[in-house]
Amino acid sequence: xxxxxxxxxxxxxxxxxxxxxxxxxxxxxxxxxxxxxxxxxxxxxxxxxxxxxxxxxxxxxxxxxxxxxxxxxxxxxxxxxxxxxxxxxxxxxxxxxxxxxxxxxxxxxxxxxxxxxxxxxxxxxxxxxxxxxxxxxxxxxxxxxxxxxxxxxxxxxxxxxxxxxxxxxxxxxxxxxxxxxxxxxxxxxxxxxxxxxxxxxxxxxxxxxxxxxxxxxxxxxxxxxxxxxxxxxxxxxxxxxxxxxxxxxxxxxxxxxxxxxxxxxxxxxxxxxxxxxxxxxxxxxxxxxxxxxxxxxxxxxxxxxxxxxxxxxxxxxxxxxxxxxxxxxxxxxxxxxxxxxxxxxxxxxxxxxxxxxxxxxxxxxxxxxxxxxxxxxxxxxxxxxxxxxxxxxxxxxxxxxxxxxxxxxxxxxxxxxxxxxxxxxxxxxxxxxxxxxxxxxxxxxxxxxxxxxxxxxxxxxxxxxxxxxxxxxxxxxxxxxxxxxxxxxxxxxxxxxxxxxxxxxxxxxxxxxxxxxxxxxxxxxxxxxx
Numbered sequence: 001x002x003x004x005x006x007x008x009x010x011x012x013x014x015x016x017x018x019x020x021x022x023x024x025x026x027x028x029x030x031x032x033x034x035x036x037x038x039x040x041x042x043x044x045x046x047x048x049x050x051x052x053x054x055x056x057x058x059x060x061x062x063x064x065x066x067x068x069x070x071x072x073x074x075x076x077x078x079x080x081x082x083x084x085x086x087x088x089x090x091x092x093x094x095x096x097x098x099x100x101x102x103x104x105x106x107x108x109x110x111x112x113x114x115x116x117x118x119x120x121x122x123x124x125x126x127x128x129x130x131x132x133x134x135x136x137x138x139x140x141x142x143x144x145x146x147x148x149x150x151x152x153x154x155x156x157x158x159x160x161x162x163x164x165x166x167x168x169x170x171x172x173x174x175x176x177x178x179x180x181x182x183x184x185x186x187x188x189x190x191x192x193x194x195x196x197x198x199x200x201x202x203x204x205x206x207x208x209x210x211x212x213x214x215x216x217x218x219x220x221x222x223x224x225x226x227x228x229x230x231x232x233x234x235x236x237x238x239x240x241x242x243x244x245x246x247x248x249x250x251x252x253x254x255x256x257x258x259x260x261x262x263x264x265x266x267x268x269x270x271x272x273x274x275x276x277x278x279x280x281x282x283x284x285x286x287x288x289x290x291x292x293x294x295x296x297x298x299x300x301x302x303x304x305x306x307x308x309x310x311x312x313x314x315x316x317x318x319x320x321x322x323x324x325x326x327x328x329x330x331x332x333x334x335x336x337x338x339x340x341x342x343x344x345x346x347x348x349x350x351x352x353x354x355x356x357x358x359x360x361x362x363x364x365x366x367x368x369x370x371x372x373x374x375x376x377x378x379x380x381x382x383x384x385x386x387x388x389x390x391x392x393x394x395x396x397x398x399x400x401x402x403x404x405x406x407x408x409x410x411x412x413x414x415x416x417x418x419x420x421x422x423x424x425x426x427x428x429x430x431x432x433x434x435x436x437x438x439x440x441x442x443x444x445x446x447x448x449x450x451x452x453x454x455x456x457x458x459x460x461x462x463x464x465x466x467x468x469x470x471x472x473x474x475x476x477x478x479x480x481x482x483x484x485x486x487x488x489x490x491x492x493x494x495x496x497x498x499x500x501x502x503x504x505x506x507x508x509x510x511x512x513x514x515x516x517x518x519x520x521x522x523x524x525x526x527x528x529x530x
Contacts, residue, residue, distance in 0.1 A: 002027040002042040003507065006478060009048030013468040014055040014453035016446050024053055026474040029507040033470055044509075046502060048478050054449045055466050056083025056475030056505065057429050058456035060281040061248050061411030063113050065093045070116040072137040072520050076416060079496040079516065080429045081477035083505045084140040084525065086460065089248060089413070090188035090219040091147035095129035096177050101152040107305045110349065110386040111291030114417040127180035134524040138510055140475070142460050142525050144217055145177040147187035147194045147205060159196045159302045167204040174208030181526045183460050184214040186248070189221035189230070190332055191294055192301035199236060206241035213461055213527055215244040215277075224254040224334025231264060235271050235278070244277035246459060249413045251282060252398040254336045261398035265405055272407070279459055281411035282402050284431050286394030287490070289346060289415050289422035292387040293380055295338060297321060297330040305385055312377040322373045340365070340372035342392040345379070347418015349386035353379055357419040358491075361389075388418045390490070400442055403432075409456045420493060427488030430497030434484050445481055461527035474507035 004026040011034060012019040023037035033040070059077060062085040068074055077085060087093060092112060094105050102121060123129045126143065133141045154169045155162060162170065174185055185205055188194045206216050216237055220230035231247075238245035247268070252261040272278050293301070293308065300311050300321060311317040324330040329337045340362040347357060356364050356379060365375040379387050402408060410432060414425020429452060437448045457466025464473045477500065484499030503511035508521035 002032055002040060004044045004046065004504070004509070005037050005040055005042035006046045006048050006053055006476070006502075007037060009051050009053035009478060011468050012052050012054045012446055012449045014450055014466050016450040016454070018446055019052065024468060024476065026476075026504065026507050029474055031468065031470055031472050031474050034468055046478065050480065051478050051501060052445070052481045053468065053476060053478050055453035055457075055468055056477055056503065057081045057410070057452040058084045058086070058460070058466070059412050060086050060409050060456050060459070061089050061283075061413045062087060063089060063413070063415050066113045066116050066119070067416045068137055068139070068141070069119060069132055070114070073516060073518065074138045075496065075516055076414065076425050076494070078138045078503055078505075078510050079500065080426065081479065081500050081503055082139060082429065083475040083477070083503065084142060084465070086142045086144060086183070086411075088144035088146045088182075089186050089217065090191060091186050091194040092188055092191060093144075093146040093149060095123060095126045095149060096153065096173060097124055097149055098153065101149065104152060104157070104304055105149065108385070110384070111293060111388050112415065125180055126177040126182060130181045130524045133522065135522070136520055137522040138520050139505065139522045140525050141522060142183045143181055144184045144186040145174050145182040145209070147185065147197065148191070150174060150205060151193045151197065155193070157193060157302060157304045159299065161196070161198045162201050167201060170201065171204045171208040174205050175211070178209050178212045178214055181524055182209070182214060183527050184217055184246070185209045185243070186217040186219070188219040190219065190298075190334065192298045195221070195298040195331060199233065202237045203240045206237055206243040210242045215246050215459065216241070217246045217248045219248060222331070222334045223251065223257070224336035225256055225329060226335055227252070227257050227260070227264065228267065231267050235267075235276065238276055238278070244279070247278070247280040249282060249411060250280040250402060251288070251394055252402065253288065253394040254334060256336065258395050258398070261401040265402065268407070279407040279409065279455070280402070280405065281409040281456075282399070283411060283413050283424045283428055284399060284403065284436060285422070285424050286392065286396055286399060287422060288391040288393055289413065289424070290389065290391070291385070292376060292389045293385050295325070295332045295343070297324050297332055308385065309381060313381060318377060326373060339393070344390045344392070346388040346390050346415065346421045348379065349383045353382055354419065388415055388421065390422050400436070403436065404442060407455075408451055409459065410452045420490075423488035423490055423493035423495075426494055426496060427486040430484050430486035430499070433479075433481065434486050438481065438484075460525070462525055463528065465525070474504055476502070476504040478502035
């Protein structure tokens with residue numbers, strides 16, 4: 001007898017092919033059959049009449065590195081059909097480390113990933129870190145080796161370029177981390193310490209992933225005034241190292257790039273036509289989201305969190321920083337002068353400044369009779385850097401153009417912290433299926449599901465996932481394509497979508513009749529393993 005039979009559904013199998021009527025039979029953690037199950041006996045029958053059955057969704061860009069451990073149920077993702085999350089993004093995660101660098105990362109990244117006092121914070125290797133997730137969380141996990149952690153181990157918080165000997169150390173550390181479970185290497189070239197790296201360093205690190213088939217996932221050095229140069233730098237890393245390049249949270253934003261989506265995609269297409277393995281992901285919103293300190297010049301971060309706070313507290317240093325950010329355009333804000341009316345506070349750590357959540361820096365400053373830059377500095381000082389923000393810098397036409405690219409995949413880039421975070425952590429997948437597929441017809445349903453399933457599984461090197469086929473892993477979503485609805489908004493972001501009836505992770509039912517079951521069947525997924 002089999003465990004589960006999902007009957008009478010329309011299977012959209014992830015390949016991009018049209019849907020077809022079939023039953024899906026599951027036993028253990030595998031799909032046993034796809035077809036007619038009339039004579040099949042199963043312990044559990046799910047009637048999927050009028051519903052779509054498809055592979056579990058893969059979130060190609062997440063910031064769940066700490067809060068998934070704090071909240072293993074991960075309602076924000078599992079309730080929208082996500083069965084696999086890719087951690088370690090933007091070069092900003094927590095392994096490999098030593099005790100000193102782990103504490104630096106913990107302090108630096110509170111405004112991005114939050115914190116968890118219940119964790120022991122005692123791991124060092126990638127293997128140790130990933131063991132915290134394996135079999136203990138609701139979703140599967142893949143891990144990108146974070147550039148920031150590697151650089152801290154070798155150069156600490158120094159802002160200089162690396163020596164040849166240090167490049168050798170970095171390459172070896174990346175290779176070791178890959179052997180312990182990584183799927184690739186990420187960097188965040190607007191975020192210190194990643195921002196201090198030159199091309200040689202990026203190439204050396206990527207040479208540590210290529211023998212094991214990893215890919216390079218860059219947060220570009222500029223999405224603003226030097227967007228094209230930044231794209232070309234990432235492609236050059238791929239050419240020199242041999243690593244595939246996956247442009248993470250790819251967007252054509254900031255006023256200088258308002259009409260450039262087709263132009264920059266053509267650069268990627270040119271590289272692909274020359275034989276490079278180039279892919280990309282994006283979220284379906286015009287607002288970005290990060291931590292407020294990330295918009296400050298990279299030199300302000302030199303020496304670590306304490307030095308950052310010391311500099312923004314100094315009247316002399318503050319004036320220098322203000323000029324760079326508001327007039328010249330600093331590297332933290334992609335070399336574009338910062339637009340305070342479009343920077344909205346998403347969350348703060350303490351009670352004192354909860355009044356600021358949901359307001360733009362410009363509006364809040366006007367209410368207090370302060371300059372916007374001064375208010376931003378005071379928030380960072382009060383909250384010890386733990387301030388998350390939304391930045392309304394994008395253009396809807398560009399969002400739609402990018403999602404239609406054949407090498408495009410889906411990622412939320414969602415922050416899970418703050419009283420009013422970006423809705424993309426709760427709504428991305430339903431928004432693609434509802435708004436851009438059913439309502440606007442920009443994507444067909446098979447195209448959209450392929451971008452959420454097979455394409456990312458292939459990018460990650462997961463041959464047993466991403467398709468509804470016999471022998472594949474039983475990560476499955478059952479949903480109503482005519483009624484699926486994204487309910488997360490900027491005003492009420494923590495709102496789950498409607499229309500997702502069942503979600504299975506490794507053959508266990510994680511969502512049943514639209515309710516979380518509490519199942520924690522997620523595994524750490526490694527390249528070329530089931």
